[in-house]
Amino acid sequence: MKKIKYLLLILLLTGCQNYRELTDIAITTAISVDYNTNTNEYILLTQVVNSVKQQDATSSNEPTFINFTSTSTSLSEGLSKIVLESPRKLYTTQTQIIILSKEVIENKLNEVLDYFIRNPEIRGETLILLAPDKEDLKGITIQTLLDNLSSSNIVSSLKESEKEGYTTLITLNNLTDMYLNPYKEIILPTLHIEGNINVADEEINKTSTNYKGTVKIGPLAIFKNTTYLTVLSLDESKYLNIIRNTLNKSIITMPYNEGYITFELYNIKAKYKPDIKNNTITLTIKGNAKTYETITNTNIENKEKVRDIQKYFNKYIKENVLDTFNNIRTNYNTDIFNFRDIYHKCNPKYLNQNYHNWYKEKYPKLELKINSNIKLYEKGKIKEEIIYVKENR
Amino acid sequence: MNNKIIKKIKEETNNSSYIIYREKYIKKKRIDIIYHEALTSQDKLSDFIYRSLDKIEKIYNEKDFLYDTIKNNIANIKIKKIKNYQDIITYLNNGFVILLIEDDYSLALEVKQNLSRSIDKPTTEMTVRGPMDSFTENIETNIGLIKRRIKSNKLWNKDLFLGKYTKTKISILHIDGISSSEIENKIIEKLNKIKIDKVIDSGTLKHLIQKEYKSIFPTIISTERPDKVSDALLNGKTVIIIDNSPFALIMPISFNDFFISEDDKDSKFMNNTLTRILRYTAFLITVITPGAYIAITTFNREMLPLELLINFASQRSTVPFPAFFEALLMLLSFDILRESDLRIPNIGGSAISIVGALILGEAAVNAGIVSPIMIIIEAITAISALLFTEPELINAIKWYRLLFMIGGTTFGMFGVYIVFIYFLTNLSSINSFNKPYLMPYVPLSIQGLKNSIIKFPLVKRTKRDKYYSKNITRIINK
Numbered sequence: 028m029k030k031i032k033y034l035l036l037i038l039l040l041t042g043c044q045n046y047r048e049l050t051d052i053a054i055t056t057a058i059s060v061d062y063n064t065n066t067n068e069y070i071l072l073t074q075v076v077n078s079v080k081q082q083d084a085t086s087s088n089e090p091t092f093i094n095f096t097s098t099s100t101s102l103s104e105g106l107s108k109i110v111l112e113s114p115r116k117l118y119t120t121q122t123q124i125i126i127l128s129k130e131v132i133e134n135k136l137n138e139v140l141d142y143f144i145r146n147p148e149i150r151g152e153t154l155i156l157l158a159p160d161k162e163d164l165k166g167i168t169i170q171t172l173l174d175n176l177s178s179s180n181i182v183s184s185l186k187e188s189e190k191e192g193y194t195t196l197i198t199l200n201n202l203t204d205m206y207l208n209p210y211k212e213i214i215l216p217t218l219h220i221e222g223n224i225n226v227a228d229e230e231i232n233k234t235s236t237n238y239k240g241t242v243k244i245g246p247l248a249i250f251k252n253t254t255y256l257t258v259l260s261l262d263e264s265k266y267l268n269i270i271r272n273t274l275n276k277s278i279i280t281m282p283y284n285e286g287y288i289t290f291e292l293y294n295i296k297a298k299y300k301p302d303i304k305n306n307t308i309t310l311t312i313k314g315n316a317k318t319y320e321t322i323t324n325t326n327i328e329n330k331e332k333v334r335d336i337q338k339y340f341n342k343y344i345k346e347n348v349l350d351t352f353n354n355i356r357t358n359y360n361t362d363i364f365n366f367r368d369i370y371h372k373c374n375p376k377y378l379n380q381n382y383h384n385w386y387k388e389k390y391p392k393l394e395l396k397i398n399s400n401i402k403l404y405e406k407g408k409i410k411e412e413i414i415y416v417k418e419n420r
Numbered sequence: 421m422n423n424k425i426i427k428k429i430k431e432e433t434n435n436s437s438y439i440i441y442r443e444k445y446i447k448k449k450r451i452d453i454i455y456h457e458a459l460t461s462q463d464k465l466s467d468f469i470y471r472s473l474d475k476i477e478k479i480y481n482e483k484d485f486l487y488d489t490i491k492n493n494i495a496n497i498k499i500k501k502i503k504n505y506q507d508i509i510t511y512l513n514n515g516f517v518i519l520l521i522e523d524d525y526s527l528a529l530e531v532k533q534n535l536s537r538s539i540d541k542p543t544t545e546m547t548v549r550g551p552m553d554s555f556t557e558n559i560e561t562n563i564g565l566i567k568r569r570i571k572s573n574k575l576w577n578k579d580l581f582l583g584k585y586t587k588t589k590i591s592i593l594h595i596d597g598i599s600s601s602e603i604e605n606k607i608i609e610k611l612n613k614i615k616i617d618k619v620i621d622s623g624t625l626k627h628l629i630q631k632e633y634k635s636i637f638p639t640i641i642s643t644e645r646p647d648k649v650s651d652a653l654l655n656g657k658t659v660i661i662i663d664n665s666p667f668a669l670i671m672p673i674s675f676n677d678f679f680i681s682e683d684d685k686d687s688k689f690m691n692n693t694l695t696r697i698l699r700y701t702a703f704l705i706t707v708i709t710p711g712a713y714i715a716i717t718t719f720n721r722e723m724l725p726l727e728l729l730i731n732f733a734s735q736r737s738t739v740p741f742p743a744f745f746e747a748l749l750m751l752l753s754f755d756i757l758r759e760s761d762l763r764i765p766n767i768g769g770s771a772i773s774i775v776g777a778l779i780l781g782e783a784a785v786n787a788g789i790v791s792p793i794m795i796i797i798e799a800i801t802a803i804s805a806l807l808f809t810e811p812e813l814i815n816a817i818k819w820y821r822l823l824f825m826i827g828g829t830t831f832g833m834f835g836v837y838i839v840f841i842y843f844l845t846n847l848s849s850i851n852s853f854n855k856p857y858l859m860p861y862v863p864l865s866i867q868g869l870k871n872s873i874i875k876f877p878l879v880k881r882t883k884r885d886k887y888y889s890k891n892i893t894r895i896i897n898k
Contacts, residue, residue, distance in 0.1 A: 034823075034842050038830040045832070048742060049717050049733045056726065078733035120722040121729060150722070179726070 052118035054078065056092070057167040057178035059126035059158065060102070062135050068098045069135075071105045074167045074178050075113065088230060091175040094168045102142040119148045123178045124185075125199065126156045126218065128164055129255045136253050140203050151200040154182060157215040157248045159258055166218050166242040170232040181242055185216060188244045192265045192277030192292075195247060206253075210368040210378070212361050214267075217245035217258055251361035259355075266351035269312060269344075270364050272297040278319065281343045283336065286323030286414065290316040290340060292401065301366075301373045307394040308366055312344065317405035326419075327412045333403060341399040352395050362390055422452045422520045425505065429454070429512075439512070446477045449486050452520035454508075459515035461533040468495045469517060469529060487525045498530035513587070536561065542644050545809050549686040554644045559589055559663040565646035566593070566661075570653065578604060582611060583619040589663040590625065598889050599656035603671065603853050607660070622665040629660075629671075630852075636819055638812035639852035641677060642667040648682055656889030658853075672853035672888070676860065676872050678813050679703070684875070692875045699807055700873055706804035707817055707843075710751065711824025711836050713797045714743045719832025731793075738788040744829040746790050750798040751821070753780050758802075859887055867892065 057074040073095050095112050099105035109117055131139055143149045158164045167177050174180040188194045194216040197205075205213045220242055226232060227240025246264035249256050259267060268274035280289045295314035302309065318327075318336075326332055355363065367385055371378040381389050426441055433439055442453040451473070455465065472495045480489050491499060500516070502508055502525065508518055515532035536558035543554070555562045567575065574596045581587045590611075592604045607629050619625055622642055630639050643649060644666050649659050652670040660669040679699045684692050716723050717732055724732065739746060757776045761769065784790045801821070805814055820843055827835030850857035860868025868885045870876040883892045 030842065030846070031823075034839070035826070037838065038827055038835055041831045041835070043830050046718050046829070049721075049729075049736045050739070052721070052733070054726075054729060054733060076730050076733070078730055079737045118721065121726045123726065 047116075047118070049078075051115055053113050053115035055117045055119045055122055056176055057124045057126070057181075058106075058119070058122055059128075059164040059167055060131050060139060061128040061158075061161065061164055062130040063098075064130060064134060068100055069102055069105050069131075071097050071099075071102070071109075072164060072167065073106075073109060073117065074176070075117070076176065090170065090230070092177070094228075102139065103146075119146070120150065122149060122153050123182045124154045124156055124167075125149075126158050126164055126166065127215075128158050128161065132157070132213070132215075132250070133253055133255060136206060140199075140206060143199055144203055149199065151198060153199045154185060155197050155199060155202050155215060156181070156185070157217045159217055159219060159245070159248065162224060163217075163219045163242075165224055165228070166220055168228040169220070169224075169238075169240055169242055170228060170230065171238075171241075172233050177242065181218060181244070184242075184244050188216075190276060192268055192274040193246065193261055194244060194264060195268060195271070195273050208368070209382070210371045211365055212363045213250040213253070214247050214363050215250070217248045218242055219245050249355070249359065249361060249363050251359065256359045256361060262347070263351050263354070266348050267355075267363070269295060269297060269348055270310065270352065279344070280320075281340055283339065284323040284325055287320070288318055288323060288336065288340075289320040290403075291319050292316050295401070299369050301369050303370060303374050303377055305394070306389060306392055307396060308369065309396045309398065310348070311398045312348070312401065314401045315404050316340065316401050317403070321406075321412045322414065323412065324414050324418055325412055326415050327406055333406070337401075337403040340403070341401055344401065345397045345399045348397055348399075349395060356391065356393075360386055360390070362386075366390070366393060422450060422522055425508065425520060426452060426454070428505070429508070432509075444473060446473065446486060447480055447482050449524075450522040451486075453517060454512065454520065455517040455531065456512055456515065459513070459533060459535075460517060460531045464531040464533075465517060469531065471495070485524060486521050487527065490519065490521070490527060494527075494529065496529045496531070500528040500530075502526040502528055510587070534558075539565070545643060545645050545648070545682070547681065547683045550682045551645070551647045553646060555646060555661075555666040555668060557664050557666055559591060559661055562646070562661050562666075562668065563591060563593075566650055566653070566659075569646065569650040570595070574598075575653070576601070578608060580608060580611060582614075582616065582625070584615070584617040586618045586620065588619040590619075591661045593653060593659045593661065595653050595656075598654065598884070598891050599658060600890060603658045606853070607658070619662070620664065622660075622662050622667040622669055625660065625662055626669055635846065635850045636816045637675070637847065637850055637857070638810055638816070639671070639673065639850065639857070641670045641673050641810060643670060644668070645682060651682075656884055656891075672855040674852065674855070674859040674868075675847060675857050676868070678808055678810055679873070680871070689875045689877045693873075696873050696875060702804035702807045703817075706801050707820050708824055708836065708840070709797055709801050709804075710747045710821060711826075711828035711839070712833070713794075713828075714747060714825055715828030715832045715836050718743055718829065723833070732791075735791040735793050739791050740788070742829075743794075744825060746794050747797070747825055750780075750790055750794055751801075754798060754802050755818070855887055860885065863887075 054076040055073050056076060059072045061070040062068075063070060075093050075095060077089060077092055079089070095109045097105045097108040097112070099108055106117055106119070125143065127139065143153075144151070158166065166181065169177045171177045171180040174183060185194065185196065189196050195214065197215055202213065202215070205211045220227070220240060222238060222240035224240050227238065232239050246259045246261050247267060248258045265274065265277050265279070274295050276295070277292045278289060279292060280287050293315045295312065298311045298313070300309040300311070301307075321327060325336070327336070352364065355361065362385070367378065429439065438457045440455055440457055444451045444453060453469070472493060473490075476489055476493050479493065480486065500507075500511060502511070502518070507528070508526070511528035512518055515530065516528040517531050519527040519529065521527070536556050539553045539556055539561065541552050541554060553565060555565065563577070572595070575593060576596050577591045577593045579589060579591050582590055592607060594601060594604055610629055614628055616628070626640050626642065649668045649670065653659055657670055657672065662669075679696055684695070687695065717736070721729055741749070757772065757780065761772050764772065781795055785792050785795060805817055808814055808817075824836055824839050827839035829835070831838065848856075848858045848862050856863060859865060860872055865885055865887060867881070867883045868887070870881045882894055884894050886892050
């Protein structure tokens with residue numbers, strides 16, 4: 028019984044520090060950060076859940092979330108300034124996405140990463156997106172239907188796009204790693220707004236069958252150091268993901284025999300074998316594929332033919348991967364494939380010697396050899412190809 | 421001489437109208453028949469005692485001792501020789517009839533009236549399968565119920581009488597060869613030192629032999645099931661049966677014993693293991709849930725998925741009270757409801773359930789006093805506590821629940837962990853009659869583990885727990 032006195036003393040001496048009731052917090056799900064280079068100020072936009080609304084979501088016209096804005100020279104001050112407008116203090120631990128503008132990354136990435144990584148109320152797993160245009164930062168103000176919160180909408184869409192190979196998930200931890208690691212370059216998934224943003228944040232966006240304005244997940248944006256270069260095309264994003272070994276599943280359409288064949292790729296794995304002496308990297312792509320559509324006049328019952336298609340497909344992948352690599356290298360001269368990192372892991376001494384002339388000498392001369400070994404293992408529900416059957420009967 | 425004794429009894433009992441005195445002469449020898457009307461059976465008295473005395477009058481030879489003749493010819497089994505005045509009082513108060521023979525030894529003959537109820541179904545410890553008899557208030561019946569199950573000479577008992585006024589009979593049982601009489605001797609030694617005026621029930625005795633202030637967890641199990649008692653005896657435990665109480669006391673016990681039901685014997689080991697895991701989980705739920713809920717919603721909100729957090733926040737948006745107060749309010753009202761349910765007669769039961777379900781549940785939510793999620797938390801907490809039949813354990817759970825709530829309110833999940841560590845250290849420091857309470861987990865006992873949170877098939881459990889029994893072989897041939 029004596030011990031219980033000490034126990035109660037320990038507990039009561041904590042002074043209930045950090046105690047906050049659920050009714051006192053504004054649950055923040057998304058933050059977008061912009062930077063005005065003229066005034067040197069951050070422009071913050073936050074999405075806060077309207078927790079009162081959720082209880083009777085169908086009956087009232089209240090929105091499911093509210094957006095608060097503030098401007099300040101420092102991020103922490105900017106976020107704390109939101110209480111001037113909001114009746115509750117921001118609770119940012121559940122933040123799902125942080126959207127950064129081009130200006131932030133080019134000018135203030137150091138400060139932004141420092142604040143978010145240092146802040147215990149922001150998770151390292153928070154997803155980071157790039158808004159290529161200033162308008163796109165307003166993606167978190169749009170009313171959406173399937174997910175009540177537009178941030179959840181963006182996260183779900185982003186995760187599904189990642190599964191299909193269109194983009195890559197970059198968390199706060201990943202971004203910090205890419206920023207701090209001298210052997211890596213930054214890539215970020217993008218989002219952009221389609222339609223009319225001026226009505227998209229109103230209830231009307233949810234009452235019509237077509238969104239008046241909507242957010243779309245875009246392909247990957249590439250950087251050199253912190254300089255923004257471009258946004259790749261969707262196909263380039265896919266092949267970039269194959270090279271970076273971040274693609275597991277995707278759909279690729281290949282022109283074939285005056286028609287086309289669509290393949291679904293599964294379990295794609297890429298392996299590197301660097302040959303530092305000859306400045307060569309051998310990339311072996313392995314995996315499985317099955318045909319989705321075969322709109323071509325070919326007898327796919329014939330095993331020889333199928334073997335032919337497989338061979339042709341592997342060649343097609345090899346060419347496209349190589350094209351993507353060459354295109355990015357010649358146009359932008361940025362090593363977003365992390366080849367420098369591979370060299371460093373393989374032979375740190377060699378890379379440190381050549382670190383400064385990497386982009387001048389080593390990288391432009393680097394040879395990428397590709398072995399594609401994707402196996403075709405399924406032809407779909409029916410045995411024969413429809414066009415072939417119709418024309419040969 | 422007889423007159424002197426009668427006068428003394430009358431003086432001591434304030435001339436009680438229930439004590440009947442009757443004189444009878446056998447061949448001019450005076451016999452005083454004394455008995456307590458309320459305790460004795462009139463039928464037995466007239467059928468056996470009076471008729472026998474009439475018969476004895478005819479065969480009595482005046483040269484013989486009357487005491488011997490009565491002793492040899494009376495139609496009654498239980499005959500006691502009276503040695504002193506104290507004996508007369510003892511037997512008189514125990515339903516004997518006293519035959520005071522002039523100038524000779526006196527006799528006490530048992531003509532006890534059956535004042536106890538018949539053997540009923542157990543009401544506090546129900547089972548689906550298993551025996552349906554339970555102890556009564558009569559110590560002889562209770563011993564009989566045990567003896568019916570253990571037909572062995574090795575079931576030894578030691579009796580003593582306790583209470584200056586009540587003179588309650590207490591039987592301490594153990595099976596010789598399976599357990600030692602060590603605990604029995606200790607208890608007797610302890611009880612002999614105590615001078616107490618009354619022992620009415622098993623509860624009083626329980627507090628006399630255990631250290632009541634040491635821990636809030638019970639170190640003795642009280643049961644009304646003879647099969648549970650027999651099983652405990654055969655596992656090397658000691659049992660106390662007390663007169664006028666339908667509850668026997670089993671000791672020493674371990675914490676694990678509260679999670680074992682008599683129904684378990686009927687179910688297969690695989691199914692039973694699942695049930696045991698369920699019981700342990702229910703225990704943790706009933707102790708920790710309110711505290712963990714408060715900790716998670718007021719400190720560690722990052723532990724919740726976003727959608728759940730939004731749901732919690734929206735449900736709590738109309739409640740003006742802190743989460744701790746809200747939880748306390750619900751726990752208090754449920755405990756009041758439960759306590760009142762125990763006290764009121766069966767007729768009022770439905771009224772209570774209406775009040776409980778409608779007013780405390782639905783109306784309180786609509787009025788914005790508590791949130792629906794708190795009702796769910798409270799409901800799961802309360803239902804989980806109903807798995808345990810020992811009322812003392814439920815009371816201990818209540819205290820710890822409150823402590824966990826304080827931990828959660830002041831320090832979040834860290835507070836809950838701190839209280840949990842305190843809970844574990846407290847639990848492991850308890851001894852039940854010098855046997856570790858957290859057996860078979862701490863100290864580890866392989867034999868005990870086979871019948872704990874996991875259960876092994878019966879044929880695999882060939883040995884008794886070495887901590888309870890010196891003779892550990894249970895099954896010799898598989």
